[in-house]
Amino acid sequence: MAGFPGFSFDPKNRAHATRMTPTRRFALALSLLAVMTVIGAAGYMLIEHWPVLDAFYMSVITISTVGFGEVRPLSPAGRLFTIGLIVTGVGSAIYLFSVIGELIVEGRLREFLGKSAMNRKIHGLQGHVIVCGFGRFGGAVVEELNRTAVPMVVIEADPARQAELDVAGALHVTGSALEDSVLEEAGIASARAIIVATGSDADNVYITLSAREKNPKILIYARGDSDAGLRRLRLAGADQVVAAYQWAGMRIAASIIRPSVVDFLQLSVPGRESEVDLEEIRISRQSPAAGKTIAAVERANPRLRIVAMKRDDKPLEMIPGADTQIEADDLLVVIGESDSLKRLASL
Known part of the structure; x- marks a missing residue:
């Protein structure tokens, strides 16, 4: 190419x-x-x-x-x-x-009628996520997004996987994401993010270029299997690139070197509804937390700690000071017991 x-x-x-x-x-x-x-x-x-x-x-x-x-x-x-x-x-x-x-x-008549209904649902989506590829990597992404009820559309070129997608309850388009018409059918113009997860680095680069052309503001998360692929995905405009095998290898090595740290990270995987959770919370203008300090919010919500804060376009601030005042629209990264997180999020 x-x-x-x-x-x-x-x-x-x-x-x-x-x-x-x-x-x-x-x-x-x-x-x-x-x-x-x-x-x-x-x-x-x-x-x-x-x-x-x-x-x-x-x-x-x-x-x-x-x-x-x-x-x-x-x-x-x-x-x-x-x-x-x-x-x-x-x-x-x-x-x-x-x-x-x-x-x-x-x-296929029932299938056609079902696809017509699905197409109407897809065309009504705004701010959804598109997942290109329903293999092992893409399937894990779809499972997690489904669990948190994130609206999404899956693009899969293999018609044999349609039954699996039906079981997963995911809106989907059968076709190759290499085709502009398939991206458009999945609602690329109104999507907020796209996950490019096919098994080919070359295809992932091509899809990334197409997605960026059709929606310049879309967030692109792409999978790469080689150093060259990762580099070219960044050049093509991907916002984040992931080397799945590299991360898996690092995780195994870390579990040998620092097993307690890895156990803690496993315990606090975001959104897993475990005893300890990690979550991001956007502070609304009506929230009682707006105008209060970090220390005051932590005192009002026991067994909870604010570990990072992002304000406007500034870089993420790690471990903000206890006397830092929280403002409306701030994004807080919070770790703590699930019940405490839910109470803070409900405010």
């Missing part, structure tokens, strides 16, 4: 992504039939000078071959136009019926 030496784009992926499914053929056939109906009505209006209703009625009965008589006597030019409409329009109708038959025979 130009600009990123050492990466190659597999044309087989694009061929797979552009292969037309029965549901897409149904949409195409329906659109084609509608266009032919409009063309037929327009032809009768121009040639025979018929009213709109008569022209549309004649167009529909001609294309559907129901055998009704002519609405009005046709001129020679009108008869020639009707012959052409029968040849082209009836072919469009037959194509539509064959696609419907294919959907029924293959048991």
Whole structure:
């Protein structure tokens, strides 16, 4: 791929992504039939000078071959136009019926109707998260986002994984995220974040470039499996890059060197509803904590400590001073017992 030496784009992926499914053929056939109906009505209006209703009625009965008589006597030019409409329009109708038959025979009619409902839900999303790839890495991300009820859409190129996505209860689009149309179908323009988690560094770089082009403000989290991949993902515009195998190796090594620290970190994984939890809390203007000091908030909420604070665009401040005054819109990173965190968050 130009600009990123050492990466190659597999044309087989694009061929797979552009292969037309029965549901897409149904949409195409329906659109084609509608266009032919409009063309037929327009032809009768121009040639025979018929009213709109008569022209549309004649167009529909001609294309559907129901055998009704002519609405009005046709001129020679009108008869020639009707012959052409029968040849082209009836072919469009037959194509539509064959696609419907294919959907029924293959048991995909319910699937198509389900996808239509899912597409409506996806188009209604705002500020959601897109996950590209439902492998082991992407599946773990989806499980965590699902558990915290974060609105999301999964893009997965392998149709065989659709059953797993249905079980997970995730909105999804079957197709390759390498295709612009698939990203658009997943609502890239209105998404707040995208997680690029396919198994190919080259594909992840390409998807990152596409996502940044279509939504310059979106947050991009990308997976990389090599040092070169991580570097190129940053160059492509990813906000954060993750080397899954590297982090796993570091975690195992740390558990050998500092087992107590790792046990504590495991205990305080954010959002796990364990005895000790780690959470971020945005202070609203109505919160009783606004205007109070760090020490006052900690005294009012036993077994809780504020370990970091972020204000406006300033860097994250670790271990803020006890006399630091909390302001509205401050973001606090808090560790403590789950019940104490819930009480503070409820304020």
